[in-house]
Amino acid sequence: MKRVLLTCSALLLVLALLLTGCGKKKEEKQPESTTKKQIETTTTPETTTEATTPETTTEEPETEEPTEEPDTEETWAEPDEPYFTGYSIWVNLAYCCVTVYECYSDDSKYPIRSMACSCGRAGQETPEGVFYTSDKFDWGYMADGSWAAYVTRFNGDILFHAVPSWEPAPGNIEIGEYNKLGGPASLGCIRLCVADASWIYYNMPWGTQVVVYTDYDSPGPWGMPGIYKVPDDIPQVNQWDPTDPDPGNPWPSYTMTIGPDSVSLPVGSDADALYAAIAVTDNYGNSVKGYANIYSDSVDFNTAGSYDVYINITLGSSYAEKTITVNITE
DSSP, X not given: OHHHHHHHHHHHHHHHHHHHHHHHHHHHTTHHHHHHHHHHHHHSXXXXXXTTOXXXXXXXXXXXXXXXXXXXXXXXXXXXXXXXXXXXXXXXXXXXXEEEEEEOTTSOEEEEEEEEOBXXXXXXXXXXXXXXXXXXXXXXXXXXXXXXXXXXXXXXXXXXXXXXXXXXXXXXXXXXXXXXXXXXXXXXXXXXXXXXXXXXXXHSOTTOEEEEEOOSSOXXXXXXXOOOOOOSXXXXXXXXXXTOOOTTOSGGGOOEEEEOSEEEEETTOOHHHHHHHOEEEEXXXXXXXXXXXXXXXXXXXXXXXXXXXXXXXXETTEEXXXXXXXXXXX
């Protein structure tokens, strides 16, 4: 009887061990569902937006996604080999000057456009190297909370774009930043006036080579182009980029008048008296004399006679000049 009991006990123990082992095998199958879940997460990642990644506000969904960040693997990828588009954009950081070249298959190239820009300021320098243009946006939301028009990406979050605006609409430029064109001012991007940023946006194909370099000997083959300065105290044209082709831009119709034709001053007068006698006004009735250049060095205020004084003024895209006669009388 004892042997029977011992034998039964042993069989029960073996059966218990076998049952315990099957339970462990079932638990080991659990990672299969975890692995499946990880694969699903990998194939449908959550989109994350870079701090300086532009967000488009275009009303043309057939060309740009209005609210969704584009596929970075497609739009940020550089071609495996140099992609010949017939153009090359060279950015000289030493002069904040952009030169666009037309390129040919025999490796020759000829400059076709020169642009003043703002590159990265101290501590936010624009990286040097050879890059390629990729995706574009009508408007981009920048890292500092501003907006910029005509965005063309060429190096990750480094972009060509117009000078920052307060809102994603024409007539909202940050005047202080606009007047920095020709010098470093950005967080690394290449800022341009609207005319130049839009020219790159519309004319430079995907994959156009961009060369960022530093050369203190020369800004480029066409030299440094002229730079508009925008006044911040004339409300009628305030916050408008002078180069913006928008029909609402007031600059094309902005004019200035210099007068009078002649001024008479007594002997012993000075340049301040001459300045007070001259009027420079715009078509809105604002006095803009403070922006004028008055070349009065030729006048001998202590000797009677007639003298020619040349005056010119540039505001935005508007220009006026005049030579007046200054009579110094006894």
